[in-house]
Amino acid sequence: MPAPYLAPMKHLLLQVAFLALSITAQAQTTHPRTTHKTVTHHAAAKVKVKTKTAAGPKVYYCASGNTVKYHASPGCRGLARCNAAVVPISLALAQQRMDPCKWCY
DSSP states (O other): OOOTTHHHHHHHHHHHHHHHHHHHOEEEEOOTTOSSSOEEEETTBOOOOOOOOOSSOEEEEETTSOOOEEBSSTTOGGGTTOOSOEEEEEHHHHHHHOEEOTTTO
16 A cells, blocks of 8 residues: 555656646647737746737727737726736727727627
8 A cells, every 4th residue: 555645746756747738838829800910828928918008998808918808997897807907908909909898899
């Protein structure tokens, strides 16, 4: 019978191995309606990108790099899972690049 401390140690070693693999892995995403061209995502660092905003009505989007919807308020439930910054943007610019949120509009 194995010692009781081996199971947690095995689990810890698996977590360390997975973390090491995820840190070195990179992914590039491009979406036709994104607010940014191509963003390289690193597992260890979050990418926060701010854009210039023009005067006029403001809407909000998640600056994760693969955003396809804009929202009427920063408290919209469509933004609840956003792990990046929620950034204001002009309505005119958002309409050119993104679709409206189905809950806000």
